[in-house]
Amino acid sequence: MIDIEKLRLDTPSCEKVLHFNNAGSSLMPAPVFDALQRVLRDENEVGGYEAERRAQDDIQAFYSEFAALLNAEPDEIAFVENATRAWDMAFYGLHLEPGDRVITHGSEYASNYLALLQQSRRLGFEIDLVPSDESGQIDVEALDDMIAPRTKLIAITHVPTQGGLVNPAAEVGKIARKHGVLYLLDACQSVGQIDLDVAEIGCDILSGTGRKFLRGPRGTGFLYVRKSxxxxxxxPFIDLLSAKWTGANSFEFAKGAKRFENWESYVAGRVGLMEAVRYARKVGLANIEARVTGLAQDLRAALSAIEGVSVHDLGRKKCGIVTFTKDGIAPKTIADSLRADRINVSVSPITCARLDLEPRNLEALTRASVHYFNTHDEVALFVDAVKEA
Structure with missing residues (x-):
């Protein structure tokens, strides 16, 4: 059982503003803030190098904490500046050639799909879109049938930014293993709200951020790459941390996933993200997932009962991201109205999810994301505010 009162004490600004934008930028728990401040104070007092030296235990704990979170090995984890750059470090390093095929889905995040388009133009591979099933999630049977001899990569987003859909990541992993195809999973919106196990999922690569449901600092992310x-x-680029200069004309990559890191990095952020993972693990990811899913179900049901409000979340399984529209009112107008009532939400525009929203004739959605520190009373207050918006 989650002690909500304790968690809310660790999130003091909850008492001032209702936060329903955790998919955009979640609230930082007090222990994470304290960890950040500790390193920043050291940087102020003794300088960056000495501050980093003092933080070595926490820096090393980053790898073991993430390994425990994902059921991975510490040397399969890299610290990267953000989720997109983590995804890019893996994707842009793949050996794709003219005639190769990459499979993705209409729920793919804009930054990822733009990278696919750019590399397709550069390298000449083809992009194949797996269709959705009747629920809106990836059609796994269709995916199985689409695998061809030149299919080299399956790249999907676990939870899209524009809705509560949870794509069947483990089922996709079974298909990837069956055909021996590399599998890249964007877990930016799922890590921290869903209990992830890379062995169960079967992905070869997984990327994510620190600032969303993990409640870590902005400007932090991570990359998991299976040893094999x-x-x-x-x-795509290296430096004196990710590689060793072994001779005038030779080098070798760093061992493990550190080959994807930069020597210069946000040390305070790395320590803060480590503390955020440790905090989430103490709460328990299974506990977090159960509470977030339950709150989101209640919110969807209540919003659906409001005249003129439509909930747009797809998929058989849904998570803590709840998206909706209200007849005659633009999503940004709703967001501005709610913000005036001290309720924070986000807006998902078509430019973040064109392949998904355009076929549904949606220009934008209001996105209200719950987290475990939200309460049923807050959900009721939120619903009342939407009625009045």
Missing amino acids: TLEKIDP
Whole structure:
């Protein structure tokens, strides 16, 4: 059982504003803030190098904490500046050639799909879109049938930014293993709200952020790369941390996933993200997932009962992201109205999810994301505010 009162004490600004924008930028728990401040104070007092030296235990704990979170090995984890750059470090290092095929889905995040388009133009591979089933999630049977001899990669987003859909990541993993195809999973919106196990999912690569449901600092992210996949990726750029200069005309990559890191990094953020993972693990990811899912179900049901409000979340399984529209009112107008009532939400525009929203004739959605520190009373207050918006 989650002690909501304790968690709310760790999130003091909850008492001032209702936060329903955790998919955009979640509230930082007090222990994470304290960890950040500790490193920043050291940087102020003794300088960056000495501050980093003092933080070495926490820096090393970053790898073990993430390994425990994902059921991975510490040397399969890299610290990267954000989720998109983590995804890019893996994707842009793949050996794709003219005639190769990459499979993705209409729920793919804009930054990822733009990278696919750019590399397709550069390298000449083809992009295949797996269709959705009747629920809106990836059609796994269709995916199985689409795999061809030149299919080299399946790249999907676990939870899209524009809705509560949870794509069947583990089922996709079974298909990828069956055909021996690399599998890249964007877990930016799922890590921290869903209990993730890379062994169960079967992905070769997984990327994510620190600032969303993990409640870590902005400007932090991570990358998981399975050991057996490391040699299949040529990092798009390297430095004196990710590689060793072994001779005038030779070098070798760092061991493990550190080959995807930069020497210069946000040390305070890395320590803060480590503390955020540790905090989430103490709460328990299974506990978090159960509470977030339950609150979101209640919110969807209540919003659906409001005249003129439509909930637009797809999929058989849904998560803590809840998206909706209200007849005659633009999503940004709703967001501005709610913000005036001290309720924070986000807006998902078509430019973040064109392949998904355009076929549904949706220009934008209001996105209200719950987290475990939200309460049923807050959900009721939120619903009342939407009625009045």
